[in-house]
Amino acid sequence: MPSRDCEPVLSIPPTRWYRSLASAGLREPSVHGPARYWLKVEGSFTRAIQRECHNAFHVEVRHEGFAQPTLEEARRLKIPLRQKAWIREVRLCGDGHPWVLARTIIPLNCLSGRNRVLLNLGNKPLGAYLFSSPQWRRGPLETGICEPQGPGQPRLARRSAFHHGECSLLVGEYLLPILYR
Numbered sequence: 001m002p003s004r005d006c007e008p009v010l011s012i013p014p015t016r017w018y019r020s021l022a023s024a025g026l027r028e029p030s031v032h033g034p035a036r037y038w039l040k041v042e043g044s045f046t047r048a049i050q051r052e053c054h055n056a057f058h059v060e061v062r063h064e065g066f067a068q069p070t071l072e073e074a075r076r077l078k079i080p081l082r083q084k085a086w087i088r089e090v091r092l093c094g095d096g097h098p099w100v101l102a103r104t105i106i107p108l109n110c111l112s113g114r115n116r117v118l119l120n121l122g123n124k125p126l127g128a129y130l131f132s133s134p135q136w137r138r139g140p141l142e143t144g145i146c147e148p149q150g151p152g153q154p155r156l157a158r159r160s161a162f163h164h165g166e167c168s169l170l171v172g173e174y175l176l177p178i179l180y181r
């Protein structure tokens with residue numbers, strides 16, 4: 001459905017996750033096309049996007065608060081299925097336009113001590129925090145195939161957990177076609 005300014009309403013689509021790019025490629029060969037670089041790029045995704053911007057990069061917070069993760073997310077994080085988590089949904093914008101939608105699930109056990117700053121990130125990129133602290137380690141990257149939602153919506157995504165001692169949080173990044181076409 002178009003919004004008032006005629007840009008599509010962007011939303012995080014239902015997504016099927018695969019353990020590797022190769023296994024996702026058996027279902028959706030386009031993962032090996034121009035999006036491949038973004039599905040695989042290591043290190044901070046924020047930094048990778050900043051390198052592509054001609055002018056400005058910014059994070060736009062869409063929703064942030066305690067909410068129920070999906071069943072699949074709760075299982076992936078091994079947290080109680082009905083336990084709320086801090087859920088952050090943002091747009092990563094390059095040169096004034098959204099390039100990536102991101103959804104992060106931060107379980108309650110990740111919100112104590114120094115990590116309480118995660119409740120107050122606002123427009124500061126999460127990656128800057130995670131990658132500035134040597135205690136956070138990233139797990140393997142998954143590749144996501146999104147259910148098609150229409151032109152301009154994400155079709156491909158990537159996801160990984162970040163671990164710090166006993167806590168794990170889950171970061172999903174949904175590529176908008178404008179990023180790689």
Ligand SMILES: C=C(O[C@@H]1C=C(C(=O)O)C=C[C@H]1O)C(=O)O
Nearest residue numbers: 044045046090102125126127171
């Ligand atoms: C995990 C990173 O953080 C990025 C910033 C996010 C945020 O601010 O919510 C979400 C997803 C990321 O792409 C990163 O830069 O790699």
